[in-house]
Amino acid sequence: MTLDERVKTLTAVSDADRLWRFWLTLPIYPYSQRRTLRTEIVPDTIWTFEQLQGIFYVVIPIRMTVVKLAGGGLLVYAPVAPTGECLQLVNELVAIHGDVKYIILPTISGLEHKVFVGPFARAFPQSQVWVTPDQWSFPVNLPLSWLGLPIGRTHILPTDADRTPFGNEFDYAILPSIDLGPGQFAEVAFLHRPSRTLLVTDSIISIPIAPPPIVQLDPQALLFHARDRASDIISDTPAHRLQGWQRICLFAMYFQPTSLEIRQWGNTWLESLTAPDRSRQNYFGLYPFEWQSTWQQGFKDLHAGGKLLVAPILRTLILNRAPTETIAWVDRVAQWDFERIIPCHFDAPIMATPDDFRAAFAFLDAPDSALPKSDLQLLQQIDRQLVRWRIIFPAKHRS
Incomplete structure (x- = not known):
């Protein structure tokens, strides 16, 4: 079917x-x-x-x-x-x-x-x-x-x-x-x-290179993240769906990959005033994300030809x-x-x-080089902070 x-x-x-x-x-x-x-x-x-x-x-x-x-x-x-x-x-x-x-x-x-x-x-x-x-x-x-x-x-x-x-x-x-x-x-x-x-x-x-069928049934999420700024009017095309999906994957895996900058909320709010769609479904025009040109290479590294992957949050x-x-x-x-x-x-x-x-679990045996260290920085910072606050236990080495 x-x-x-x-x-x-x-x-x-x-x-x-x-x-x-x-x-x-x-x-x-x-x-x-x-x-x-x-x-x-x-x-x-x-x-x-x-x-x-x-x-x-x-x-x-x-x-x-x-x-x-x-x-x-x-x-x-x-x-x-x-x-x-x-x-x-x-x-x-x-x-x-x-x-x-x-x-x-x-x-x-x-x-x-x-x-x-x-x-x-x-x-x-x-x-x-x-x-x-x-x-x-x-x-x-x-x-x-x-x-x-x-x-x-x-x-x-x-x-x-x-x-x-x-x-x-x-x-x-x-x-x-x-x-x-x-x-x-x-x-x-x-x-x-x-x-x-x-x-x-x-x-x-x-990580699939293209958005799965269940995600494509309603492309709103894909088109939301295909934008570069709040004022963009994004048409529903295969290329925009693909771009939105690949950025979603970077979000989901790293929270904040190195290719993503978070805009100041004051600027984000001002930009939302000029957004063509200020509906509740579009988060009232708020779009605090700014993607660098390196995001496509970041997705390529994450996708890795479709190989098996342990999610970064589980790794770190x-x-x-x-x-x-x-x-x-x-x-x-x-x-x-x-x-x-x-x-x-x-x-x-x-x-x-x-x-x-x-x-896929080789990172537990030896230093992990499968994913870019720069994209893992936020998760590693979270790890260090949680350990410092004694919320979670420190990582261990294999015995």
Whole structure:
């Protein structure tokens, strides 16, 4: 099915079907209206369901993966918002392949994943929910039932996959909880052996050179970031969509890459007065960004030919707090036989081998030269400040 055909299918759905009523639990774009795009990845076996998430139009895909079980029924990895449209697309698979049997929460720290599990499980009352060990909540650590997970059918993933009802088809490896001080980080990588497909949450990504279909359904975010100044009138062209997407990726990965300067708010406000669009949807004409000509090279370095990448924030603030444990987890995953990876964000599926997966974490073994040091400066400054304030623990070296 082409993108145009998918758009026609989605536009036939009403706004009420795209409504996410509980958007205030995580009040980020696109707020209460969430479109869903379903894509078949492995014929008659694996499907992805994509929605959007972001702040200040820095929007990226968030992805749920659904796998058909050999004995009938479906396994859901990392649910997205169960809007009417999303549930309709899932139920089309249920009608053919059987009920949703298992729902997997594969992370302990990603609120954008955790917040949807309870509502999704309530839509499929016959399902079992399996969650990563060491779940926690902030500012108070609450019981799982208080977080909306169903009582009586929520289970903790054991260390051994053979002790689960889906262990005959799946292997999984739990990255041990990394203590960050105010919170923890962990995720579970799942291997679907029959299709040789690896499912991961946040640990690995690949940056697509062009905006994904789910982002192109509504190009407003792309065109917003394609501008060079508030007064620009940006036409909706493939080139402008491409420029907006590549700048969004730099924002999302580095927060403030070296090619981006933030204008003073006084000048930003004055420039907003001359903006051609001062609507609420366009942030009242406010555009505090000034891109240098080097941004295109910055994206080229980030894209790196589509290679597997560990996101900069994980490199500088999280995984380097437990390098030995992370590499042990990576080595275990790299022993599996897989040919594709489906992460929860950015590109998917990624055709990749275990060696490719292992190579992405080489920065934990040796000084990292894969990304420009200048683009990592802000994250490194944040790291040093958080350590200085004793909010997070210092980075460690491999033992």
